Amino acid sequence: MRLRRTMQFIPGNNPGMVQNGGVLGADSIILDVEDAITLREKDAARLLVASALHSINFYKSEKVVRINSIDTFAREDINMIVPCGPEAILIPKTHCAADVHQVVEWIKAVERPGQKPVKLIPQIESPQGLIEAYAIAVADPRVEALALGAEDYTATLSAQRTKEGTEILTMRMIVVNAAAAAGIQSIDTPFTDVNDEDGLIRDTLLAKQLGFKGKLSINPRHVDIIHQVFSPTAKEVEWALRIISGLKQAAKEGSGVITVDGKMVDKPIVDRAERVVQLARTLGLLKEAEK
């Protein structure tokens, strides 16, 4: 499954930002025709996104489109955009597994023969969607990640949305677990204060601590900061490499369990170390000898 440490929203009706989407360095870019676009401009945005997918090189960033909700214009969006080859679709306001099935049905009707199947990332933005999170996560093999939309969720609850986020803690934990149980990724809600870099770092550290694999981003200046948080630190990489080499050594000597840094190295630790090394390798953080 590909890295989605950052998923950067780009207003789908803004050609200047769309054409530079691939230069922002985000793992995924989300061409947005939903909340970023006024009602009157939905038609133009849809065409621009389709045209951009057709012509613009987004380099290594995954091409994701956030369509409108199922009860508004999702079908028109899918009809025009899917044949242009988005890699994934972010489904806003997903309430239940049936929503996912409906989107899959509409996609299959217009996907071209031989086209790589479009993946799905349902966005949980309501209490109902939260309750159904696991069912949504396993609703279809195309579902690769669950994303969070905390603004709509807290609005529905009439809860107060704060930077430190107690009001969405349960939502975060449920989504992380539902995704993990389904074997897919979880993507945290965006940090909405454009200028508060320290706040962004704290919020992203919390997301990482809880087990999220990435974060939605609403400002390109957040991309590098979020990446830094989700990348293993030099210390973590060094620790992981010691675990791996310790194990190799133990295997050679024929001994069974080993200890590193005074801690017994059991399977969960081995798994964690291997994930860190794998991530470091993907990010190009390993020196030649370590690869």
Next chain:
Amino acid sequence: MKNSVNREIPERVDNYGEVTPFNGAFTLIPTMNRQAPRVKSCLPGDIKLVDSLEEVFRRIPVKDGMTLSFHHHLRNGDYVLNMVMDTAAKLGLRNLKVAASSIHLVHAPLVAHMKSGVVTEIDTSYLGGEAAKAVSAGILDKPVILRSHGGRPRAIECGQLKIDVAFIAASAADDCGNLNGVSGPSACGSLGYAMADAEYADWVVAVTDNLVEYPLAPISIPQTRVDYVVRVDCIGDPKGIVSSTTNITRDPIGLRIAQTAAKVIEAAGLIKPGFSFQTGVGGASLAVAHYLGKMLEAKGVTAGFALGGITGTMVDLLNKGLVKRIIDVQGFDLDAVRSLASNPDHVEISGSFYASPFNAGCAVNRLDTVVLGATEIDVHFNVNVVTGSDGVIMGGSGGHSDAAAGAKVTVIVANLLRGRLPTVVDNVLTVTTPGETIDVLVTERGIAVNPLRQDLKKAMSDAGLPLVDIRELKEEAESIAGIPRQIVTKDRIVALVEYRDGSIIDVVRQTEI
């Protein structure tokens, strides 16, 4: 005749003389003496203070055909050039040459003076705004002479640019003509670009809105060559110093480019104690200073000096102890002005000290790195900062070609596409800075290193920075935007582009419109 960057240049130009063709950035060695300006005298009891510019014009007297000079330290907030030229027009003077170190948007009234024949020649290092458009359209009979910031004082010192009357705006002056730019309500900082004018002009007129008791302290320009002091209501608006080109970019793409440029400088092994740098105008260049500051902090390294073109970002580094000294030829914002006034580690230098190639060594020669912008850059790494791709003049070398020649590593930062226009082209419309002095191009879509610098190529590769051939960048730009149609200019030359050593590196021709 063709010069060594393959540009067609004339052999002689009436208002300029014999043309020496550009033949390489470091090949021309001077063999002349400096010019000797006339000796002045002033008896005890002589009074320099004059009531008005008109009175000064009468006393000198300013005649038709004279060369009047100005500095641009108030940049787009300058009032003095317009006031002086309006006075000249009012007095019925004609065929004057304006030798201003730069001409900005605020100097649009020059267009009317050019139309009416008050001004028939211009000699400058930067030409922008309406005056530039009018020149490109062919308003003057004689070509404008475009020099670099280092070349202008060189030309003044060596007698190629003879100034009859230098008008020096000063934010503080005493009645004997001691001047500075750091005191007073219109403080603009360093007066570096006025110093050669003060030394060599036949007549020197100080223009101030802040007359102080004798003697002024500190003194940037001494009384010994100043003939008259005119007090006016206001010499300019210091807020006009800051413009879009002297503000750090907030554009995420520009910031990414700046960050990458800082990484290039690090990869070149330059971030060491004593590190020296300069950043030119343009939001992305200035942002690089910010990222360099972060690197210095992270590595615990103290830089030796920052040169330029000084901004608040550099002042910040000085105050944090991340850089030891600032060498200032021009203030780009009010933080720089204030720092010059109050910090002994922030020193003022002249234009000649900064960048002239014909003295015993200028400041740019000591630079480890300089970060500059570019309107266009071609596959030979030649840079254009004089004309836009529509052929209209929108700038000039300023210190671009000087700093590029002096610095160990010259980095150009630029968006690969400006709007829809590719920045990388086969041949730039106007060569300002020759490719042999340009080392690295950093865009948001790739880094290209000049093939002349295999050492840098290796350093970048070792640091894991991906490199592309500059031709690939051009092709990438064209695959995104389409191949642009070349603009067609007329044959008539409207400006000569003089390289810092006095040779002609290119010409600007009249645009169709």
Next chain:
Amino acid sequence: MRKVTKIAQAGSIESNDAIITIVPGEAGSGVSTDIESSVLIQYGDAIKQVIAKTLAEQSISDVCVKVIDRGALDCTIRARVLAALLRTGVELKEVFVDAAEKNDAVYSGK
């Protein structure tokens, strides 16, 4: 060929965008364009071509297309022309038909 029966507009004057206004033309007038652009010399012809191609693909004729361009790429002009067309009430024929082939190429190599 199909005709356009009312005026409609799409796009904006933001940098890298264009405002496209489609106006019904005289019968037999073909496609006429009126282009104002910040890059007219360099890309005026390209803009004209994209408009002509897009309208031809949609079998539209007898229109006048007014353009105020701020450096829009071909794909943006195309999208804005189609949006303006849609807003005149024309039903769009399938657009971006070779998208699938192009995107397969992207998946297999780059």
